[in-house]
Amino acid sequence: MNLTDLQLELKSRYGAIDESSGSLFLLSVLVEECGELASAIRRHEATAGEEIGDVIFCALSLANLLDANVEQILQDKYLHRRFEDVIRSWTDLKK
Numbered sequence: 001m002n003l004t005d006l007q008l009e010l011k012s013r014y015g016a017i018d019e020s021s022g023s024l025f026l027l028s029v030l031v032e033e034c035g036e037l038a039s040a041i042r043r044h045e046a047t048a049g050e051e052i053g054d055v056i057f058c059a060l061s062l063a064n065l066l067d068a069n070v071e072q073i074l075q076d077k078y079l080h081r082r083f084e085d086v087i088r089s090w091t092d093l094k095k
Helices: 003-021 023-042 048-065 070-079 083-087
Strands: none
Touching: 003 023, 003 048, 003 070, 023 048, 048 070
């Protein structure tokens, strides 16, 4: 299954509840899940992988509400551009 198929499957399964919840609610859940991921990473917990799954799920749910094809966006932003152009704004990598 590719990312677009996964995103469409999630939309089919959870789209109605996501629409009734709204984008601001999904954004708040995404932020909460990012916090849980940060905690798991700081504590070197084995659950960090599961938290990444939660973050991706929330991001894909939000993308579905925004009609954003995540696979295409990722390809355009990170695969179809030169590496140097992608990392240009990553100033922390230059230290």
